[in-house]
Amino acid sequence: MDDSGYEIGFLLRRAHVRASAAFKAALAPLGIDARHFAVLHELVHAPHSQRRLVDLIGSDKSAMVRLVDDLERAGLVSRQVSVQDRRVQVITLTGKGTTTLQAAQESAADVTTVLTEHMPAADRQRLTDLLREFVAGPG
């Protein structure tokens, strides 16, 4: 009985569950979860509108409002009305946000090491590359 035709679906679920539990535990001391981390990560190089963050992360706009609410309340980002388009809220990393992001990046890297330490380095790299290819889709 060969189920390789659809096994990847089950495997992605198990892999995600395994990884997200580990990331959640690692980020908890910083007061954020993986979704907040994803937002902070997108803001490293430049501020973005909430709309742009939604597109980058693949969330939805009402969920993003609450994520940014959380981050703003924690002092990690700030909201500013755009001068060009006053409908737009520009989200910027604060100094504290930058510090927290760096700590989160270290924790996340440590977790990743633990999650993949049973795999040869080449396999780890190849898995990352193939996931990137899978996620890219037909586009």
Next chain:
Amino acid sequence: MDDSGYEIGFLLRRAHVRASAAFKAALAPLGIDARHFAVLHELVHAPHSQRRLVDLIGSDKSAMVRLVDDLERAGLVSRQVSVQDRRVQVITLTGKGTTTLQAAQESAADVTTVLTEHMPAADRQRLTDLLREFVAGPG
């Protein structure tokens, strides 16, 4: 800026979101979702106790009660008290369950084809193998 140290976490999330949305849509006409499919899939070769299903799938016992409730209500599995241990409910695929599972397997295989048709076949196979390795963990 190199984020390869933790990028795999984000990628697994995006990959899982992409795949689960597709599986959900494909299985909806059969009246089940991916979790029900996983349960049916484990019952192909032999009946199992709910406890065993929990271990196989990585769910929890109260969630499993409801999954089996759903499947039993739809006539896809049956519950029978074990003769050896009357605490145990043995879950068995019905004829309708077998038919539905086969349809689900075909839908899932089709979805997988669509999800990976932008990838060379060798990459698809390698991704499956590497995910299996990742999921296995240090054990």
Next chain:
DNA sequence: TATTGTTATACTCTATAACTATA
């Protein structure tokens, strides 16, 4: 009219603990 962001709401899923019946 269309878009950005906000709010409200309902729904699903998960997590937890208490409970039963057996062992």
Next chain:
DNA sequence: TATAGTTATAGAGTATAACAATA
């Protein structure tokens, strides 16, 4: 005492639609 299953409940996350402000 411990285990398999059940039930109840609370919480988190998602999805949806209606709304306000601006373009």
